[in-house]
Every structure is written in C-alpha cells, then in structure tokens.
Amino acid sequence: MIAGMTALYIFMLAAFTGYEIISRVPVILHTPLMSGSNFVHGIVLVGAMVAMGHADSTLEQVIGFVGVMLAAGNAVGGYVVTERMLEMFRSSKRGAK
Amino acid sequence: MIAGMTALYIFMLAAFTGYEIISRVPVILHTPLMSGSNFVHGIVLVGAMVAMGHADSTLEQVIGFVGVMLAAGNAVGGYVVTERMLEMFRSSKRGAK
Amino acid sequence: MPIRIAVPHETTPGECRVALIPAVVDQLVKQGVQVRLQAGAGCPAYYRDRDYTSAEIVADRAALLGDADIVLTVNPLAVEDVGLLREDATVIGFMHPHENDDRIIALRDRNITSFAMELIPRISRAQNMDALSSQASIGGYKAALMAANLTARFFPMLTTAAGTIRPAKVLIIGVGVAGLQAIATAKRLGAMVEAYDVRPETREQVESLGAKFVDVKVSAVGEGGYARELSAEEKAQEMEVLAQHVAQADAIISTAGVPGRPAPKIITTAMVEQMKPGAVIIDLAAYSGGNCELTIPGESFGHELVMIYGPLNVPAMMPVHASEMYAKNLYNFLALIVHDGAIKPDWEDEIVAGSLLTRDRQIYHALTRQRIEGGDL
Amino acid sequence: MPIRIAVPHETTPGECRVALIPAVVDQLVKQGVQVRLQAGAGCPAYYRDRDYTSAEIVADRAALLGDADIVLTVNPLAVEDVGLLREDATVIGFMHPHENDDRIIALRDRNITSFAMELIPRISRAQNMDALSSQASIGGYKAALMAANLTARFFPMLTTAAGTIRPAKVLIIGVGVAGLQAIATAKRLGAMVEAYDVRPETREQVESLGAKFVDVKVSAVGEGGYARELSAEEKAQEMEVLAQHVAQADAIISTAGVPGRPAPKIITTAMVEQMKPGAVIIDLAAYSGGNCELTIPGESFGHELVMIYGPLNVPAMMPVHASEMYAKNLYNFLALIVHDGAIKPDWEDEIVAGSLLTRDRQIYHALTRQRIEGGDL
Amino acid sequence: MDTIIQISYFVSAVLFILGLKRMSSPVTARDGIVWAGVGMLVATLITFFHPGMHNYLPMTVAIAIGGGLALWSGKKVAMTDMPQMIALYNGMGGGAAGAIAAVELLKGEFPSTSFLALAIAGALIGSISFSGSLVAFAKLQGWARKPLRFPGQQVFNLALLAASIGISIYLIVLGHFSSGLILAFFALALAYGVMMALPIGGADMPVVISLFNALTGLAVAFEGFVLNNAAMIIAGTVVGSAGTLLTQLMAKAMNRSIGSVLFRAFGTAEGGAAEAVTGSMKPIDAADVGVMMAYAERVVIIPGYGMAVAQAQHKIRELSELLIKRGVDVKFAIHPVAGRMPGHMNVLLAEANVPYDLLYDLDEINPAFPQTDVALVIGANDVVNPTARTNPDSPIYGMPILNADLAKNVIVIKRGQGKGFSGVENALFFADNTRMLYGDGQAMTSELIQAVKTL
Amino acid sequence: MDTIIQISYFVSAVLFILGLKRMSSPVTARDGIVWAGVGMLVATLITFFHPGMHNYLPMTVAIAIGGGLALWSGKKVAMTDMPQMIALYNGMGGGAAGAIAAVELLKGEFPSTSFLALAIAGALIGSISFSGSLVAFAKLQGWARKPLRFPGQQVFNLALLAASIGISIYLIVLGHFSSGLILAFFALALAYGVMMALPIGGADMPVVISLFNALTGLAVAFEGFVLNNAAMIIAGTVVGSAGTLLTQLMAKAMNRSIGSVLFRAFGTAEGGAAEAVTGSMKPIDAADVGVMMAYAERVVIIPGYGMAVAQAQHKIRELSELLIKRGVDVKFAIHPVAGRMPGHMNVLLAEANVPYDLLYDLDEINPAFPQTDVALVIGANDVVNPTARTNPDSPIYGMPILNADLAKNVIVIKRGQGKGFSGVENALFFADNTRMLYGDGQAMTSELIQAVKTL
Ligand SMILES: NC(=O)c1ccc[n+]([C@@H]2O[C@H](COP(=O)([O-])OP(=O)(O)OC[C@H]3O[C@@H](n4cnc5c(N)ncnc54)[C@H](OP(=O)(O)O)[C@@H]3O)[C@@H](O)[C@H]2O)c1
Ligand SMILES: NC(=O)c1ccc[n+]([C@@H]2O[C@H](COP(=O)([O-])OP(=O)(O)OC[C@H]3O[C@@H](n4cnc5c(N)ncnc54)[C@H](OP(=O)(O)O)[C@@H]3O)[C@@H](O)[C@H]2O)c1
C-alpha cells in the first residue's frame, strides 16, 4: 500500500519528471506528444482489468467490461495514431544528418 | 516505513529527476554544481541528529557526536563555498542582458 | 506585311550603346516582327553584325529609316534623320524633351508618333520599361568605380607590414537610383560611406545598404508629408553640416537632380578648397550642369589638388550591359504598342499616354508643348 | 653634425611617388636626423611642400644631392645624378639591378654605398621593409579596379526589372602578392573569381579568399617538395585547360612573374581571339614583357574586340598610399643602417648584406656583378 | 509472482518515462512511441497474472472489441482528422478511469478516507474528461460545428462544477452510499464535461483536448493510488504533469491564454468581423517554422526591402546553409524590383556570401512554387502581392510578382502591419497557407536558426 | 507534530531539487544555492522536534563546532583552493553517513534484512568517500603532492575492495555482530578509500572528488532509507544521480574517461615526456570557452591565416556581436602580416561586416593585452609566437608580434599540430594560460556561438 507522505513523494517526483522531460519541445511536436501522452495514460487498461478481475456483481462486471473496453481503445488507438503521426519524422530523410 | 517497491520507485524517480535537471550544464558550472550538490547531501545532518538523538550507549553517543559534527561541517562548509563560487555569476554585470 | 522595326547607328558622339541587342531581336522576330539594323550599329557596344542572326543588316541609313514602321533609338534622332522618316512612323527612345526644340518640332510636323523613354511614368507596372532607372544604375556603379580609380588612395582599410591604411571616406550626395548603386559599390570596395539626400525617406534606404546617413538636423518634411521649402537659415545650417562632411571625404559622388531642371548646386568652390589633396569628386549630375559649382560637364581636371570629373553619358561606358538593359526596357514598352502584329497602342493606358511626345502633328507632353507653343499646361 | 637625408624629386616619367612622406619625415627628425627635400618632390603624390613641416625644402637639386649623407629615392638615380653625389654617400631605393649597367657602374665607381629595396630578402623580420610586397598590393588592387572600369560589363550580379545581369567571370593568373590582392578586390566587387598559379600552395591561399582555383590537373610538385619542370605534354594540357577558362573570362588580370627574368608568356594570341567581345586583359607583368603575347607595355589597345592593357608603374597611380607605404618601408630599413645618429650598418645582418648593391667600389649583388664584371657567382 | 508483477510494472513505468522523453525530440520521437508501447505491452500482459482475478474471458473480449475498434479507426482515419481521434481515445481513457472508480465505489471497500477521496476525485476528473473529450471529438468531426453559447453560460457551468464537487465532498464525508447517489454524482460530472466543451471554438480545440489529456492522466494516477498500482500512478502523474505543461505551451504558441480559451470564448465578435473580409493573419512561432523548414524538401527564400532594413542577410545565409546541410533544397527568389534599387538584394546577398547559383530570378523560380514546401518571405511585400495578378484596380496591377502564394506553406517575416512601397494591402498575408512571423527580420532569422539547430 | 515534520521534509526535498535545477544554469545559479539553503534550514530546525530524541545539548555543541569550523574555513580559503575544500566537506558528509550507520549497527535493530543491507552499503560507501576525500584534500592542499604508485597496486586495491565487500556480505548474512567485526569492516572500507585516492594525479582530482561526492549522496540516501527519512532519501538520490552524470561530464570535458582516471593512472609516462620540454598543450571544450568569454570584461580576437582557410569570418563576426550585446568589450587585433597578403584579414572581416572601429593594429592593441581576460586566437600562429621576441635563433626573431601571451587566458583555435608559414614551433601553445580548442575554425566558432547563446 502506497500511502500518505510516500504517495506525495512519488507524486511530486513523477510530476517533476514529467515536467522536466518535455520542457524543451518544439511546437511541431506538440500534437504528437499530446497523442503520445494520451497513449501512456492508456495504462489505465491495467487498472480496468484489475477492477474487472475483481468485479463480483453483474453491475460491477458490466461497468468493468465497459471500462476495459474503453481503456483498450485508449491504449491501442493512442498507439496507432501516435505512430502514424511520428512517421513523418523518419530519420531516413535523404540520408541527411 | 518506505520499503520494497515503493523505495525502488522513489529511488528511480529521484535519480531520474537528478539526471534531468543537470543534463544541460555548461562546463564552467561543473565545479560550483559539484559544490552545490555536495552541500545538498549535507542533509545527512538531519540523519546524524536523529541517530544521535536516539543514541544510548556512550559509544553510540560519541559516534553520534562525531557524526553530527561532520555533517554540520558538510552542510555549512558546502553552503559557504558554493555561495562564494557562485558570486561570480552576479547578474549585475554591467547591466547587460 | 509584318511591322518593320529599324535600329539605326547612334550618331551622338561618345555614344556606344545600341537600342536592341541580338537576344531581344530574336524575341521580337519570334513574335512576327521584322527587325532591320544599320550595319555596324551594335559594334560600339561589342555586338557584331554577325551576332544579330535574326535581323536584316542594312547598310544604307536613309533606306533603313525611310522604310521603317517603328524606329528604336537610344538618343534622339537628329533633325536630318527625322526628315528621312516616313510620315506617321513611330519613334521610340530617349527624346530629351526639355531641349532642342527644332527636333521636336520636326517630329511634330512630319506627323511622327514619338514616345520618350524618360517620360514613362514611374509606376509599379512600368518598372521594367524604366530606362532612366536601368541606366542610372549603371551610372551609380560606374561612378563609384571611377572614384576609386581616380583617387590617390585605397578605398578599403588595409593593415599591412608597411602600416595601416585607414579606409577612405566616400560621400554620396543625392540618393536616387544612381546614388544608391554608388553607395553599394563604394561599400563593397570597403570605403566608409555616408550619403545625403533631401528626401527624408532615403535615410532608411541608405541604412538598408549599411551606409550612414548624413544628418543635417533640418527636416524638410512639411504638412501632409510633402517636402517643404527650407528657410534661408535652415539652408545655411544644411550647407554647414554638409561642408564638414565634404572636407573629410576622400571621394564624393554627387547625383542630386530634379527632373527637367538644372541640377542643384550643392558643393561650392569654398567647400572644394577645404578638401584633402588627392580627393576626387565625381559629378554625375554634370549632364544638367553639375552639383559642384566647378564642374565642367564632360571634363576632368584638378582644382588645387582635388580632382573634379563630371562625366557625361556614363552608361555608354559600359555598353554591353547598358544596351542589354535598355533593349529589354524597349522590348517591354513595345508590348504596349504592338498587338497582334500591328501598331495598336491603347491610348488610354497611363504609360502610353504619359510617354507620348508627339502624335497627329501635336505635342502631347504638356510641359514641352507649353515651352514650344506657349499656352496653358 | 647630424646625418643628412636627401629626398630628390623623382625624374622618371610617370612617377608620382615620393620616397618620404611628411609623417615619416617627422619621425626621422625626432630621431635627430636632418631631412632635406627637393622643392615640389612630394607634389605629384599630393604632399605639398608646406606639409613637410620638419624638413628643409631645397630648390637646387645639385646642392641637395651634393650635400647628402643618405639619398632616398623611389626609382634609381640617373647617371648624371650619381655624378652629383658626394663620394661614399649612401643611396637607398629601388635599383633595378637587372638593367641599365651604366648606372650601376657609376655607383660603383663613385664609391657609393647603395642598397636595393628589391633585393631585401623575404624573411619574416624583413616584412616591414618589403617594398616589393607593399607596392605589389597596390598593383593588385588597382588592376582589379582597372579591369572593372575598362570592361563593358558589370562585375556583380544584378537582378533588375530590365533583366538579370550575370556576374562577370574574372581570371587571375599568378597568385603572388598582387594576384591575391586582385582576387580580393574583384571578389569584393561581386565578380566570380578564378585564379591560377604554378605553385601548388597557392590553391589554399586562393580558397582562403573565397575564390576558385583553376585546376589544370598537372602537379608541378616533384621529389622533395620542389617544383619540377613540366613535360611538354603536361605543359600542353595546362595550356588547354587554361585556354578554356580564358575564353570564358570577362576580365583577366595576369601577374605571373619570375624575379629577375622576363615574364612567362601564358596568354597566347589564339587564346585572346577566343575571348568574348568586350572582355579585358590587365597585364600587370607588362614591366617585364607581359604574360600575354600581345601586350605592349604601357599601352592599352583593342585586339579584335578584346581590350588589352599592360600598365607600367601601377603603384604610381595611387601615389598617396603608395608613397606612404614605401616611406614606411624605407623608415624600417633605415633603422638597420643608422644607429645613434651615425651610419653604422651591421654588415653581417642578412638583410643588410642581401640588399647591398655596391660598396667600396665593388658590386656586392652576385648576379649583377657576374653580369657586369663576369666571373663566378 | 507478485514480485515479478511489481518489477514488470516498474519496468513499464521506466519505459513510459523514457518513451515520453524520446518523443519530445524530433530526432528520437519515432522510437519513443515504441518504447512506451513495449512498456504498455509488458504491463498489460503481466496483469493477467494478477492474483485472485476472474472474468478472464469477458475481459479478453472487452480488450479485443475496444482494441480492435481503435486499431481499425486509428489506421483508417485521415491525417487531418488526427486531433479528433486523440480526443476520442483520450475520452475513452477518462471513461475507463471513471469505470474503475465506479466499480470501487460500488464495492465500497476503502482502507482509509484518503483512498476514498482519491477514488472520487479520479472519478470526477475522469468523467469530465470523458464527456468533454467526446464533445470535442464530435465538434471536430463536424457533427456540431458551431460553438453553443447562451447568456449566463459561464455562471451555469460554474454552478454545475460546484454541484459536482459538492456531491463529491458529500460522498467522501458520508463514507458509504447508495447507487443512486453514485449515479447522480456521475451524471453531474459528465454533464459538466459536456457543458465545458460546448462553447469552445474550433481553433481552440487542440488546447482543450490537451487539457483533457492531462486531466485523464491525473484521474489515472488517482485510481492508481486506489488500486495500489504503481505503474498507473507513475504513468498517470507523468502524463498529468507533462500534459499540463504541454497545454500551456500550446496555448502560448497560439497566442492564447488557457483562461481565455476556457472562459473568454464568448467575446469572439471582434475576431469574426476581420475574418469576414479576407481571412485573418495567423501568427506563428519561430520554433514551429524552424521544424517546418528543417523537415521540408524544398524551401524558397524571398528577400525584400525589409531584409535590407533589418540587415538580416548574414543570418539568412546562415539559415540557408544550415538547411542545405540537412539536405533541404534551398533557393533564393530574387524579384527584379525587390528593395529600393536595382540589384539591391544581389548586393546584400553577395556581401553575405550567398553563392550566386542559389539565386533565381522571377521567370526561373515561378514555375517551382507549386512544388515548394515552404516559401519564406523576409521583409518582402509588394513583390509577392497576388493582387498584382488579380485586381486591375490595384496600383501594382500588371507588375510581375513572385507567386509565393502557390507554395504549400508561406511564412512571412515582418515587423507588423507595415505596408510596402506601394502602400497597398497584401492578400498573401491573409491566405490560408500563410503564417506571419512577426518581428525584426534579423532577430526572427536568428530564432529560426536556433530552432533549426536544436533539431 | 509528525505530519508537520513530514511536510517540512517534503518541502525541503522540493527545495533541494529546485535549488539544484537553478544551479545548473549560470543565470539562476546564484539563487539556486539560496533555495537549497532554505531547504536545509527547514529540515535541520524541524529535526529538533523529532519525537523521542535526547542528547540535545551535545548535539547543539556538535553542530556549533562542526558548523563553526566549516564556516570559518570556507570563508577564509582562497578561491584557488576551493576544490580541496569541497573534497573536505564532502568527506565529512561521507563520514557522517558512516557514523549514522555505525550507530544503527551498534543498536542492531533492523526491521528487515534489506534495511540492514542498506545500512551496511551506506556505511561502506560513506566510509570510502570519507577517507578518499580526505586524501584528495591532502593532495590538493599540497601535503602529499606526488601520486603514490607501486607495482601491483591495482591488484592490491582490488583485493582490498573485495575484502570490504566480502565482510559486508558476511555481516548482512550473519544478521548480528560484534563491535570488533564492525570495527574491521570500517577499517577495511576506510583503507580502501585511501588506497583508491592515492595513485591519482593532481589534474584528475576534480573528477575523483565529483565521484566521491556522488558516492556520499548515495550513502546518504541509503541511510535515509534506514532512518525512514524521506528528505535524506530524495536529496541523497538526486545528488547521487546528478553527481554521477556530473562526474561523466567533467571527465569528458577533460578528455578523460572515468576508467582511465581511476585505473589507468599508472601509465602516465608518455605525458610526462612532453611536459618535460615546455609544458603541454591543454585542450578545452567550446562550452567552457563560451562561458569564459561571455563572462569576461575584455576579449581580443586575433584572426590569422587559418580563419581565412576556414572562411570563418562570418561566424567570428556573429560571435563578436553576441559578446558585445552582453556587454563584453570586444576588439580585433590585426597583425600587419596575418594571412598571406597585405590586408588579408581586413578583406575578410570587411566582407563579414565587422565594423572598422573594432579593428586595432599591433601598436594600438599590444598595450591592452595585460588587461585582456580572453585572447581568442583563431587560426593565427606565427603572428602570436613569443619566440619572435625571445629567441634570436628563430627564423621569425625580430618580427613584431601580438603579445597574446600576456592576456589572462589565451584560447587558440586550430585544427591540430599544424605549423604556421614559417614552420616554427609556437611557445604560446604550451603556455600555462593557453588552452587549445582543436577543430576547424568555422566549426569551432559555431560551437562557441552556441555556447554563448545558451547562457
Ligand atoms: N528595386 C528597385 O529598383 C525599386 C526602386 C524603387 C521602388 N521600388 C519598389 O519597392 C518595392 C519593393 O518591394 P519589396 O517587397 O522588396 O519591399 P516592400 O514592398 O517595400 O515591403 C517591405 C516590407 O518589409 C517589412 N520590413 C521593413 N523593415 C523590416 C525589418 N526590419 N524586419 C522585417 N521586416 C521589415 C515591412 O513591413 P513591416 O513594416 O510590417 O515590417 C514591409 O512590408 C516594390 O514596390 C518596388 O516597386 C523598387
Ligand atoms: N600577410 C602577408 O602579406 C604575408 C605574406 C606572405 C607570408 N606571410 C606570413 O604568413 C604568416 C601569417 O601568420 P598567421 O598567424 O596569420 O598564420 P600562420 O602562422 O600561417 O598560421 C596559420 C595557422 O592556422 C591554422 N589553420 C589552418 N587552417 C585552419 C582551419 N581551417 N581552421 C583552424 N585553423 C586553421 C594552422 O594550424 P592547423 O594546421 O593546426 O590548423 C596554422 O597554424 C606569417 O608568418 C607571415 O610572415 C604573410
């Protein structure tokens, strides 16, 4: 169980990390990066699976089902879309630097 | 108690943060930054105080005393030296940019 | 029968340009026009008769002129030449409408349609026909070269084992087309260039070439943005500031002019006498009297130890490119006059109307008509 | 009594330089030397007698020369002038040791100590006395200006409403001091500059000025880094490549020379005849015969439609700075000759020994002695 | 097993961070998404081995359905429709967070109030993000073009938000609850999300989507705490923080503040008027132009009098060299009357050592514009004014011009609204494919150089 | 109270991170240390309120003694002696970490083996850092100049390290222990620290100190885990990670690998020979030169033939402009025979638009060198060769030169060991105040521009 101050520390450090790693990003990457981070929070799929895995009542199961479905959509869709957008940064580019 | 995986997470995130924040540092700041981080681990003073505060046997007390003394030296000396080194980056500098 | 364009040999002394160059002739011929060239007309400009592959070379000037629908010239035709023209022929070229009334009267009386290149209005659309600009560019460039060549000093700075040579100071007076080009060229050669003009908007233009504007601390901007007449006192201050810059200059290139009027006298004899020994003045305004009091148009001479040169017809000194640019100006202008193989000018067109000098036995250019015939403007 | 330095008026036709300028005279006088100047000596170089405030102006040439310890000249003194000198006087200036034996014999026989500026060895320490370099700089700069001024075309590229003018192609042959300066100046004016020299190390120097080196694809580097003689076949290839570049050039500036020998003939008549109408050749090597077969030293003329000009004594065309640099060269050299107010050259010194032409009734310069007196080198 | 699961989550958290880091530079962006993808795969697969789980079959079915639909839609959608797809997928993430919270709330077993609070906060944020994102999606998809606005909207929305938060607090304080209450809670949150997104105009949508994206991240992190799932906590928090920064950066790049995007969207009357005439001048950021040019195939630089005034020729040459070194085909288009004297541009560019063979004149370059990716106009105005071609009443009608307007993108560097020599309005500046980079020519070119160098 | 303590620690951890972040940019560096200082103050003060503590009086005395001595020594030490002071204070930190571990080990109450392991690891690292730093201090202070080296040293050191680690593992496995064992453990660790630092040469010391600094950070973090003190964990870890990176960066800047600093220190014979002649050429990094120039008062740029070959004149102008904009007094020193023709430098600098009034010739500039902070020599060689003044046998003896050697710092840009026109060796390149920036003139100047721009 992560709780109390520890949670706060993890939260602070993760927030710091998130802020730092994208603090110098060119405008043209804004949309791909938005899409990429959209994909990353697709990790909610893991949570949805756990929630559904422990769901007991039908209602819980239904909600869990919907949750997993949505989360899977987030993860898969986020990946596909980001990948396509980043295609244009192929480094091949006429063999230039 | 911070333990197990949580410790690992904090460790990972803090390491990441440390790495990121100084990943673009000009050479002239190497020494001041070394000094600054030297000061920061002067936080060991807190630990030394706690250790001494709970020391019971004389041996423990003596070691604790030495520990606190050393730690205080680290903290204070680190600060003074860093401060002096950073003096030269005074932004006054002929009112330029 | 296709339109016949004739290009006679230029007869003005010292003129080396030719109205059409081979490449432009080719373009015209491709459009179905017939071009005939007097033998040797291109030679002073280094275009040999054999280079004009698509033109017909005619040895007889009278035959050439008498048989032409359009005659293209650089300088105005002499009165005798006008006599050779067919009535109602068209002549295009510089016409010097402000001088030599006989010539203009001859044109009028022989019912010649004549267009003066110098009268083409300076509107955006007409820039590619603007022969004044194209030839003035050459003048400015050449003036800077002449200054560099005549002065007894280096233009650029030079740090050498035999001492450091300080860069020459060059002063440009009058920042029109020629003045700007002179600034650019003198700067290229490494001189420190200053420039002066009465029009305040030239300051930015001077600076856009990396040169310094001479600030006489008198603003000629009056109400509504129009230039206003300077008071005598202001005029004096202007002259005084200018005199200081003149005294320091190693070379002066003056180009100040007011269209159709004698050039303003800006550099006085007293100023010249304050100049450094070995300095030079290139007075491009010599054709209209010169900006320097001492200028003798066409002559180069020393006054005390200052060299003063007021060259005439500078573009003719670089005849290859001068002719090329002029020919292209003519070509672009012809596009307004000739449509579908016939001479059909749009008389309403601002450019056609503006440049028309004579037609139907009338003088169209108001100022000239008034001078020659009297009456209202 | 202080040393007396005399500066006579230059008598060589076309010479406008003077051996000392006022500022250098001031420096010398401050060191306790007495300087006497023939009246009007500085005038062709725009230095008036009244500018020489610390020199004594002497009207009588014979008196001036007869009374001098050291005579400073630009050009060699004529035989008659040598006759006016005091025996054992010292003369410093260009001596043209390769020509006019009478003059040298006169110097020898009158027991004159003479130093030839052109014989100063080109070592690092002597750079500030190297008059060949300082005058060659002027020559190169001026040659580029003359080329720009004489050609019928623009040097720079110009995109204008009357068409785009392509930049001129300028070819520099011989990349010594003058050639480099010519490259720099032509480049400044906006031309596309190519240059050629037989010495391979000049490639980097040419490129260091942003110009292109003409690669004749023949390497003249032989064993041990020495230049080797080219085979006839290689020579032909060199000429063929060069001919192509000559044909494309709008202006050529040639400076190729071998000290003390006639200039190599590089531009043949055939090559000239392949050139564009209106192109120019400025042959700076004219003084030693010229790099172009057609060059007539000192003349400018057209061959077909190509202008060929082989100017002589170019530095004299920019007398103010040419004299200034030459005077500083002399000043630096004098420091080796005059110590503590007396003429006490260190005869062992590489520079003194190298530049010594005559002394003690002997000719010291080996090549000259051999030519005049025979015997071994 | 538990250790392996924990370590896997740890690894995937690290992969997410590294992946995002790589995505923030154009050079490494492409493998950034792969790293993050591997992290996701590891986390998802290992979750199947979570102890004490059941419902494996429906779970797999749900994944297949959700993933399959997303795969299909994500592959087929046109490049131009990407933003709405991001909105859609983001909404789904928010919905999933809400669903997790709902399941947990229904179960009602929280070790402490703080966990309950986190669950509810995550549910609230996730639901807002869910419904808001769907509205954004619908709008961008063209199903609801016009921003819906009504008087008092702002007050109404605030009230709605207050109600949602109020009921959240009530739930937390209460500690246990009926499904009715939960239903009401979700209904309120969803309604607020809808109302929040409705009034926002199309141009501001990307900013709002980014905001919802950050919110979803936060919701995921909160639910991660509830489920004690470190991967969710880290990934969610990182996205929440990065997304917030990104939202700010995007708003800044569009010259808007987040506040004005969200609340001042009402007063757009002024903007509307200008648009009515000829479109509007759209500013752009140097960084963006830098990337645009660095990744272009063909760039044409059009200098004008303004370059001369700014004496920007040296910088321009440096920029062109940089681009050429990257393999971009760079040409200079020199208009015959650019500047104030014949050959004005030539003199300056030669001074700056731009090789002559990069210079093209009007006739040579005009046919090349349609294949040009970026036309960079620096301080030129009249010479690129398309009205010279189209409007017979214009004083410059008939003057041949550089057809910069035919390039795919046009970037204009100028200081402000200054007119050219002829004093006429320039239609090019209002064109759809034109962006204005306002500032002094020299300063802006420096910024461009900087921008290209960082790539 | 506990919550307040925890929050204070949290705040101080945040302050440490922000402080370090600020310290990594010259612009904000000065307040970075203040932020970190505030963090330290908060953490220290709040620790007095830790529940269940005693020994307050001796504790305060210890702080006063340690702090007082450090304050006094830190204030009085000369600027040039800073590195050894950092070593000293760092060693004290390591010692403190060791002391904490010792107390805990003596107490012997560990909730689990992992805590014990962390305590011992921290003790080991801390002790090594302690004794190693003290040796580093002593060497820099001049108490032990010569690196101590003996055959088989590397093997011996490795054995020592192995023994230390062995006894650590034994202690961990054993779980409880006698004070004798503990003593042996510390003795071994301290000995290893000493042996590790002894063979390292003076020039490499900063890298080693930085390494010990990172190690101390790590030790502090480990003890933080043992004491369950989050501020220590975070601060220690951040320093450990930042310090490691910094060590790498420093080694790279000195053109050394960390490995070679630590282990290959033996084979310095080759270096020694070159030194014997005239000193050695010392390379430097563009980033460092950039900062040096940006923060200088007076800079003189000396161009030579190499600038022409590299066609670096445009970049040089840009660099000079940048510096001037920052308020640096920049002059160009033009030697009469720099380059290969009279006025070679003038032509190029004029082409690049360097204003004439920045150009100074030999006589004008030579008196200014002693007041010059940085003389930047780009591609010049003969014209700055002091042997022209000093060595009558040199072929360039007697040629007047630019006295760049009198400047406080001389930076020479050239591609390698190439000689000048005259082909003689240049004593300037070996001078103590000279640093060589190897590379093509244009490329290096670009890097300088970059470096100055980032400040
Ligand atoms: N070439 C010739 O021979 C000649 C001679 C006379 C007249 N003309 C006329 O001049 C015009 C030339 O056209 P053009 O396109 O080159 O120039 P232009 O139409 O005069 O436009 C120049 C533009 O540059 C901008 N500008 C000025 N200073 C700037 C700075 N420091 N940084 C960035 N931008 C700056 C101005 O806008 P902001 O104020 O908003 O910055 C202005 O819109 C034509 O109309 C031509 O007919 C040419
Ligand atoms: N000015 C004149 O009239 C004239 C005429 C003839 C001779 N000289 C002689 O030329 C010399 C001029 O002295 P100087 O100091 O200007 O030049 P220098 O002594 O010739 O030295 C030039 C230096 O530049 C370096 N270099 C070459 N290319 C480079 C590049 N691309 N990037 C960076 N560095 C480069 C070379 O070292 P690396 O190879 O290691 O890079 C070389 O050491 C004097 O000895 C003078 O007497 C002058």
Ligand SMILES: NC(=O)c1ccc[n+]([C@@H]2O[C@H](COP(=O)([O-])OP(=O)(O)OC[C@H]3O[C@@H](n4cnc5c(N)ncnc54)[C@H](O)[C@@H]3O)[C@@H](O)[C@H]2O)c1
């Ligand atoms: N619209 C166009 O496309 C176009 C084309 C060509 C020229 N022009 C404009 O026309 C202007 C003049 O052209 P030009 O070169 O033929 O002019 P010009 O040769 O008649 O005169 C040259 C300059 O002398 C200046 N001058 C006059 N009296 C002066 C005095 N007392 N002291 C100092 N300077 C004085 C004028 O202001 C002018 O700038 C150009 O600068 C240009 O702006 C416009």
Ligand SMILES: NC(=O)c1ccc[n+]([C@@H]2O[C@H](COP(=O)([O-])OP(=O)(O)OC[C@H]3O[C@@H](n4cnc5c(N)ncnc54)[C@H](O)[C@@H]3O)[C@@H](O)[C@H]2O)c1
């Ligand atoms: N050490 C010094 O300080 C110093 C001082 C001045 C000059 N120099 C050196 O001396 C060199 C020559 O100086 P200069 O200008 O008096 O030489 P110069 O006038 O005698 O000759 C000019 C050039 O012509 C070239 N040349 C000769 N024959 C040629 C041929 N057939 N084809 C093409 N080119 C040919 C030569 O290589 C030389 O570069 C300079 O380049 C310089 O390097 C050195």
